[in-house]
Amino acid sequence: xxxxxxxxxxxxxxxxxxxxxxxxxxxxxxxxxxxxxxxxxxxxxxxxxxxxxxxxxxxxxxxxxxxxxxxxxxxxxxxxxxxxxxxxxxxxxxxxxxxxxxxxxxxxxxxxxxxxxxxxxxxxxxxxxxxxxxxxxxxxxxxxxxxxxx
Amino acid sequence: xxxxxxxxxxxxxxxxxxxxxxxxxxxxxxxxxxxxxxxxxxxxxxxxxxxxxxxxxxxxxxxxxxx
Numbered sequence: 001x002x003x004x005x006x007x008x009x010x011x012x013x014x015x016x017x018x019x020x021x022x023x024x025x026x027x028x029x030x031x032x033x034x035x036x037x038x039x040x041x042x043x044x045x046x047x048x049x050x051x052x053x054x055x056x057x058x059x060x061x062x063x064x065x066x067x068x069x070x071x072x073x074x075x076x077x078x079x080x081x082x083x084x085x086x087x088x089x090x091x092x093x094x095x096x097x098x099x100x101x102x103x104x105x106x107x108x109x110x111x112x113x114x115x116x117x118x119x120x121x122x123x124x125x126x127x128x129x130x131x132x133x134x135x136x137x138x139x140x141x142x143x144x145x146x147x148x149x150x
Numbered sequence: 151x152x153x154x155x156x157x158x159x160x161x162x163x164x165x166x167x168x169x170x171x172x173x174x175x176x177x178x179x180x181x182x183x184x185x186x187x188x189x190x191x192x193x194x195x196x197x198x199x200x201x202x203x204x205x206x207x208x209x210x211x212x213x214x215x216x217x
Contacts, residue, residue: 012171
């Protein structure tokens with residue numbers, strides 16, 4: 001029986017295992033949502049656009065597919081993190097806040113730096129996906145720093 | 151801030167996971183508190199004190215290293 005307490009485990013250890021299982025389920029769900037988004041956009045992309053190249057005008061999706069992907073993105077980037085914030089403990093919340101702060105600072109500082117460098121003839125003009133990547137990478141690196149510090 | 155959490159846990163023969171479950175936090179949080187890398191919030195400090203039947207100042211020692 002999966003619900004029966006394993007032999008030799010105290011009540012605290014049982015709850016710790018439940019917490020670990022919930023976290024694993026959360027990660028699997030997040031990964032599955034990301035995989036479905038990638039699968040759908042890969043299978044139904046009708047244009048020659050590329051997020052990394054920045055040629056947005058060439059991106060093309062059927063409106064219904066676009067709405068579906070938008071809903072999945074909102075679930076993956078809003079609903080899941082908010083749910084996660086409600087369930088994690090104070091240490092992980094502190095680490096997440098450091099991560100989000102790093103992401104915000106990366107954009108706040110990164111975009112104007114990128115823009116002035118471009119104005120000086122150094123590098124391409126800032127584009128939306130690049131700015132999004134700044135936030136994402138800044139957040140990830142800051143979160144890793146927080147994990148290492150704790 | 152120093153603390154006696156590891157000693158108190160050892161006295162009861164609890165693992166970090168056991169203590170974490172009783173406090174409703176992750177095992178990583180218990181480890182971070184024990185090693186002094188994370189100072190618990192006041193509500194968590196009260197939960198810890200209640201669990202061990204002690205006062206907060208009996209568990210956490212202010213070493214004057216506050217900003």
